[in-house]
Amino acid sequence: MFDDFFLRALIGGAAVALIAAPLGCFVVWRRMAYFGDALSHSALLGIALGLLLDVDSILAVALVGSAMALLLLVLRRRGRLANDTALGLLSHGALGLGLLTISFTEGLRLDLLGYLFGDILAISRQQLFAIALLGVFVFAVLLAIWQRLLLSSIDPDLAAAEGRSGKVVEAVFLLLLAAVVAAAMKLVGILLITALLLLPAAAVCGLAQTPERMVVLASVFGVGAVVGGLEASWYWDTPSGPSIVVAALVLFVVAQSLPYFVRRLAAQE
Amino acid sequence: MKLDRDNILVQGRSLTFAYEGAPVVKDVDITLRRGEIVTLVGPNGAGKSSLAKLLVGILKAKSGELRHARNCVIGYVPQHLRLDSTLPITVDRFVALGNSARDRGRPALERLGVAGLARRQMQSLSGGQLQRVLLARALSRKPDLLVLDEPGQGLDLDGQGELSWILAAERDAGKAVLLISHDLSLVLSCTDRVLCIDTALCCAGPPEAIVRDPAYLRSLGPQAGQALALYRQHRGGGVVPLERQTGSV
Numbered sequence: 001m002f003d004d005f006f007l008r009a010l011i012g013g014a015a016v017a018l019i020a021a022p023l024g025c026f027v028v029w030r031r032m033a034y035f036g037d038a039l040s041h042s043a044l045l046g047i048a049l050g051l052l053l054d055v056d057s058i059l060a061v062a063l064v065g066s067a068m069a070l071l072l073l074v075l076r077r078r079g080r081l082a083n084d085t086a087l088g089l090l091s092h093g094a095l096g097l098g099l100l101t102i103s104f105t106e107g108l109r110l111d112l113l114g115y116l117f118g119d120i121l122a123i124s125r126q127q128l129f130a131i132a133l134l135g136v137f138v139f140a141v142l143l144a145i146w147q148r149l150l151l152s153s154i155d156p157d158l159a160a161a162e163g164r165s166g167k168v169v170e171a172v173f174l175l176l177l178a179a180v181v182a183a184a185m186k187l188v189g190i191l192l193i194t195a196l197l198l199l200p201a202a203a204v205c206g207l208a209q210t211p212e213r214m215v216v217l218a219s220v221f222g223v224g225a226v227v228g229g230l231e232a233s234w235y236w237d238t239p240s241g242p243s244i245v246v247a248a249l250v251l252f253v254v255a256q257s258l259p260y261f262v263r264r265l266a267a268q269e
Numbered sequence: 270m271k272l273d274r275d276n277i278l279v280q281g282r283s284l285t286f287a288y289e290g291a292p293v294v295k296d297v298d299i300t301l302r303r304g305e306i307v308t309l310v311g312p313n314g315a316g317k318s319s320l321a322k323l324l325v326g327i328l329k330a331k332s333g334e335l336r337h338a339r340n341c342v343i344g345y346v347p348q349h350l351r352l353d354s355t356l357p358i359t360v361d362r363f364v365a366l367g368n369s370a371r372d373r374g375r376p377a378l379e380r381l382g383v384a385g386l387a388r389r390q391m392q393s394l395s396g397g398q399l400q401r402v403l404l405a406r407a408l409s410r411k412p413d414l415l416v417l418d419e420p421g422q423g424l425d426l427d428g429q430g431e432l433s434w435i436l437a438a439e440r441d442a443g444k445a446v447l448l449i450s451h452d453l454s455l456v457l458s459c460t461d462r463v464l465c466i467d468t469a470l471c472c473a474g475p476p477e478a479i480v481r482d483p484a485y486l487r488s489l490g491p492q493a494g495q496a497l498a499l500y501r502q503h504r505g506g507g508v509v510p511l512e513r514q515t516g517s518v
Contacts, residue, residue, distance in 0.1 A: 206357075
C-alpha cells in the first residue's frame with residue numbers, strides 16, 4: 001500500500017505532525033520559538049555534511065542539530081551574550097556555513113529548493129520507516145520525562161530547587177527538538193519547520209484545561225493541517241510544504257476567532 | 270554525618286556568586302538549623318534572592334563551600350512564578366507536580382484556605398491567592414527546609430497573620446525556615462535570627478537587636494529607622510523618645 005506516493009506523503013506528514021505537536025506545545029510554553037529557528041537553520045549544514053560524508057540526510061540533520069542544541073546550552077550558561085544574541089549568532093553562523101558547504105557540492109544545488117520548502121511527495125519508504133522509528137523514540141522519552149519537563153516549563157527555578165535533574169531534562173528536550181526538526185524538514189522544508197511546531201499549539205491556546213489535552217488538540221490540528229494542505233496542493237497544484245503551513249494558519253485563525261463569534265452570537269439572543 | 274548531629278541542614282562557607290563579573294554575593298557564611306526561622310534583610314539588589322538560590326541549588330556558587338544534610342527535602346517559594354499564560358494547568362495539578370505522594374496536596378491547600386481554588390486555572394489567580402498556592406505546594410512536599418522569597422507580597426492582613434503563624438508552626442515542628450522579607454512586622458513577629466545582607470554579610474543577630482544595629486539601618490536607608498519607631502509605638506512596646514525618632518540615622 002506504500003507504493004502510492006500520495007498515500008506515503010499523507011502518512012509521513014501525519015506522523016511528523018503527531019511528533020511535532022507535543023514538542024510544539026513545549027516550545028510555546030517555554031517561549032523557545034527562536035530556538036526552533038536556530039535548530040532548523042542548522043539543518044542546511046547537516047544536509048550538506050550528510051551528502052559529503054554519504055550519510056542519510058535525516059540522520060545527518062539530527063546529529064548536527066543535536067550538536068547545535070548542546071552548543072547553545074553551553075553558550076547560554078557560560079557566555080556573556082544575551083540569549084537572543086547567542087541564538088542569532090549560532091543560527092546564522094550555521095546557515096552561512098551550510099550555504100558555503102553546499103556551494104562545494106555540485107549535485108545539491110539543484111535540490112536546494114526541495115530542502116528549503118520540503119518535498120513530502122518524494123518521501124521514500126525508508127524515510128517513512130525512519131520517521132516512524134523516530135516517533136516511537138520521541139514519545140518514549142517524552143513519557144519518561146513528562147512530569148519533570150512540565151515542572152521546568154512552569155518554572156525552571158522551582159524544578160531546580162526540588163531536584164538536580166532540571167538541566168538534564170532541558171538538554172534531553174533540546175535533543176528531541178533537534179530530532180523532530182530533522183523529521184519535519186522533509187515535510188515542510190527548513191524555512192517552515194518552526195511554523196509547523198508553533199501553529200498547531202498556538203491554534204489551541206485557551207481551548208484546553210490541562211497540558212495533556214492541549215497536546216491532544218494540537219495533534220488533531222496538526223494532522224488536520226497536513227491532510228488539508230496536501231489535499232489542497234493536489235487540487236490546486238500548489239507546493240505541498242507551504243500549503244500545509246497555510247492550512248495550519250487557517251485552522252489557527254478559525255480556532256482562535258470562533259469562541260469570540262460564538263460569544264457575540266450568544267449575547268445577541 | 271556531622272551536619273545531622275548538630276541539627277544543621279545547610280551550611281555555607283565564604284559563598285561567592287557573581288553575575289556578569291559583578292559580585293552579587295560575597296564571602297557569606299550561613300548556617301540553617303532545624304527549629305529556627307532565619308530572615309534575610311537588606312536593600313534591593315543586595316543579593317538576598319541570589320543567596321537563597323545558592324542555598325537551594327538553583328545557582329552554583331563561584332567559590333566557597335556548601336553542604337546539605339543528607340536527604341534534605343527543600344520547599345521553595347519563588348519571588349515570581351514564571352508560568353507562561355499559554356500553559357493550561359489547574360491549581361491541584363500544579364500542587365501535585367513534583368510530589369511523589371498524590372494525596373498531600375489537598376490538606377496543604379486546606380491549611381492555606383485555598384482548597385476552593387483547586388479546580389481553577391493557575392493564570393486566573395490573584396497575587397495573594399498565588400502566594401497561598403505556592404506556599405501550599407512547598408508545604409505539601411513535607412520539606413525539612415522551607416525557603417520563601419518575599420512570601421508576604423500580595424497577602425492581605427489576614428494572610429500575613431496566617432503566614433507568620435504557619436511559619437512558627439513549621440519551626441516548632443523541627444523544620445528550618447529561611448525567609449526573605451521587607452515586611453518589618455513579619456520579620457519582628459516570627460524571626461529567630463536576622464541576617465542583614467548587602468552583597469556581603471553586614472550584621473546578624475536576634476531581630477530586636479539587629480533593628481538597632483547601625484549597620485542594618487544604614488543598609489535600609491533613612492526611612493527605615495522612622496518606620497521602625499512608629500512600629501514600636503504602634504505595638505505599644507514602649508514609647509520611643511522623639512529625639513531618637515528624628516535623630517535615629
